[in-house]
Amino acid sequence: MQPLNRNTAQITQARPTKVIQFGEGNFLRGFVDWMIDLLNEKTDFNGGVEIIQPLDKGIYKLLNQQDGLYHVVLEGIQDGQTVQEKRLITCVNHSHSPYADYEQYLQLGENPDLEFIISNTTEAGIAFEPADASPESTPASFPGKLTALLHRRFTHFNGAPDKALTIIPCELIEKNGENLRATVLQFAQHWDLPADFINWIQNDTTFCNTLVDRIVPGFPKDTINEIQQELGFEDTLVVKAEPFHLWVIEAPESVAKAFPTEQAGLQVKFVEDLTPYRTRKVRILNGAHTALVPVAYLQGLRTVRESVEDETTGPFIREAIFEEIIPTLDLSTEELNQFANDVIERFQNPFIHHELLSIALNSVSKYKVRVLPSVLEYHKRKGQLPQRLLRSLAALILFYKGEYNGEQIPLNDTPEVLDFFQKAWQKENAAETVQAVLANQDFWGTDLTQLDGLTALVTQEVEKLQAQAQLRPV
Template identity: 90%
Template sequence: MQPLNRNTAQISQSRPTKVIQFGEGNFLRGFVDWMIDLLNEKTDFNGNVEIIQPLDKGIYQLLNQQDGLYHVVLEGIQEGQTVQEKRLITCVNNSHSPYADYEQYLQLGENPDLEFVISNTTEAGIAFDPADASFETTPNSFPGKLTALLYRRFTHFNGAQDKALTIIPCELIDKNGENLRTTVLQFAEHWNLTADFTNWIQNDTIFCNTLVDRIVPGFPKDTIKEIQQELGFEDTLVVKAEPFHLWVIEAPESVAKALPTEQAGLQVKFVDDLTPYRTRKVRILNGAHTALVPVAYLQGLRTVRESVDDETAGTFIKEAIFEEIIPTLDLSAEELNQFAKDVIERFQNPFIHHELLSISLNSVSKYKVRVLPSVLEYHKRKGQLPQRLLRSLAALILFYKGEYNGEQIPLNDTPEVLDFFKAAWQKGSAKETVQAVLSNQDFWGTDLTQVEGLQALVTKELEAFQSQEQLKTA
């Protein structure tokens, strides 16, 4: 089998580098670079990517061994049809490590064709590190490296406005663009950089808040031999991803023109405010995951797919989404219903084995953020309580007992949370346990026993689960 490189794959086209990308991991390669590759194919974008390895250790050398080439394998369900697609990604020029050659890295900022910086350095990546004392040696933090690169570009082009860049971070934090700009400005002050540079960052450089959505399981180690055989290349950097993708970007019209994603048929939305889309994702996608886990697990199911395909659990979560979560949201019914249908298909993906227990990590805090806002908003708008979402809360309380049907449940949460539930389950009755849990303001940020009828409904649902357990163990 041939090794994968531009010679063996017969890839000879040359494009200017328009994007610097911080992060060589699976997500960016299976999401952003996949999109840029399609832009090159279907529009006049005509731009390539230089990848920066933000940490000292990574795979930049492996990428360079393959001349930046690798395949993205899409597998899943889309519009009721099974999708299996393989695409050779050709838009990555080179990969670099600032730790290996800092000056070479800084020189990337002198490229006149450069327009964008894209990043995904984990949620902890956008943070100020005062230990990065100077831009003259390699900063350890991602924002420090970015500031040094931007300062080199600023000085090289004498602060030209038309050489300012558009920064599009993909880190999974709220207001990621605004946070990154704030951190860059902290470094400018920390390093005593010029006021002109600070103004260039504040007034000319565009920092976009973004929301990203695609499941990227990454390297398919279980099936890689078969995939390589089909490809005809020994590609050691294959990325597996689901077909669904969504990128919401807060940006001026100029950015949408520079990234003609609509022409390429990509699900990219340029908006003035991404808040409704973030809320939609958290409430429908993440909220459905969190609401489903305890109900399905107590029923004896163990994966997302088998839960959604199960008549009882599947009906439960679909009704929860369409009848109790969607009515609390403010986007158009068409957008909400389509997103919900996409979510159900994503849950049914036969190529992704998603364990319920893996989602159950820190379920109490997840319920507070992902599900409770739908409960309270539903009550506010309807004057009623959402029975299915509160059935999930009852199931969650029973789940945290740590034992059901005579089997131990491997709980994964903080010691404080686990100790609280252990004490709560030593109360004399389900009613007392529910009261202790719902009144814990450290969990919910409010006393849920004060919501009329909520405690009684959760207690009723919990007792129903316990009755089912007694029948099964009788």
């Protein structure tokens, strides 16, 4: 089997670097670089990527050993059909470590072809680090490294407005672009950088808020031997991902023209406000996950896929999505239904073994953020209570008892939450337990017992689940 590099793969074309990417992890390589590769194939984008390893330890040397080449393997269900695709990614020109050669890193900012900076350095990555005292030595933080690079570019091109860049962070925090801009400006002041540079950042550099969505399990260690045999290469950087992808970017029209994803048929939306799309993802995708877990687990199911395909929990979660969550959202019905159908297909992905217990972590806080807003909005709009979403709440309360049908449930939450439920389940009956849980404003941000009829409905559902357990064989 051949090693993978540009010689063995016969990839001779070098593309001008248009993108600097902070982060060499699975997600960016299976999401952003995959898209850029398709842009190069289907449009006149013709852009290469220089990858920056943001931490001292990483895989930049492995990437360079393969000349930036690696394969993305897509596996899942799309439009009712099983998808298995393998694509050689050729857009990565080189990978760098600022810790190994800081000056080489800064010189990337002098490239006249550079247009974009993209990042994914974890949710904690966009933060000010006062210990980064100067741009003269390698800053520890990502925003510090970015500020130093931008300042080098500003200086090299004498502050030319047309050499300012578009920054597209993919970190999973709200207003990620705005937060990154604020942190860069904080570093500029911390380092006493010129006022002209600060104006260039504020007025000429574009920072985009974004929302990303794709499951990228990463390196397929269980099937890598078979995959490498099919590829004919010893690729040590294979990335596995689902077919579904969505990238919502708040940006001016000029960015959409410079990054022509629509021409490539990619699911990238350039919008003025991504808030409705974030709400859609949290309520439908994340909310359905959270609503499904306790209901399915108490039915004896253990994975997302078998839960969605089950004759009882499958209809339950579909009805919860289409009849109780979607009516609370403000995007077009067509968009919402399409996204919901995509979500169901993603849940059914036979190539991803998604354990319910892995989603069950901190389920109380997840229910508050992901499901409760749908409950309250449904009641506000309809004047009724959403029975399925409240059945999920009942199942959640019973789930946190830590035992069901004679089987122990391995709970994973904060000590405060677990201690509260332990005491709540020592009450005289289920009605008192439910009353205590629903009245806990630390959990829900409000006293749910004040919502007319909610306590009675949840109590009724808890009692039904308790009765079912008594009827089921242990």
